[in-house]
Amino acid sequence: MQTPPTIIEVVVSDELLGFHLEDGRFISVPMAFYPSLALATPEERGRFEINGSSVYWPELDADIGVEGLLAGAREHHHYARQAVERAVRLGRLPKTALEKTGAPLQPV
Numbered sequence: 001m002q003t004p005p006t007i008i009e010v011v012v013s014d015e016l017l018g019f020h021l022e023d024g025r026f027i028s029v030p031m032a033f034y035p036s037l038a039l040a041t042p043e044e045r046g047r048f049e050i051n052g053s054s055v056y057w058p059e060l061d062a063d064i065g066v067e068g069l070l071a072g073a074r075e076h077h078h079y080a081r082q083a084v085e086r087a088v089r090l091g092r093l094p095k096t097a098l099e100k101t102g103a104p105l106q107p108v
Helices: 066-071 077-089
Strands: 009-011 016-021 026-030 050-051 054-057 060-064
Touching: 009 050, 009 054, 026 066, 050 066, 066 077
Parallel strands: none
Antiparallel strands: 009 016, 016 026, 050 054, 054 060
16 A cells, blocks of 8 residues: 655645645645635634644644545535534534535635
8 A cells, every 4th residue: 555645835725725745746625625624714724733644733623634635535524514513603604504504604
């Protein structure tokens, strides 16, 4: 089994999450794939730890790896739901966001 490439730089914006890899590739997905990050503040998204082939956001308890990005994987619905609950609790989304399923999440 081949080891995933190491992340050397992380790019996080309102639109995308991207990793610059040691082999020269840049891979990215839309930020909407990861509600835990999409619903966080820019400051929260900026506080992360690179751990080889994955990135961890301690405040958000989010861990995203190279293999997931390469596969185009989205955040598991359980963690996405937790992100919505956190955003409602912090006043970033209206309480009605907890009733919606599958709808795009828009901060208040």
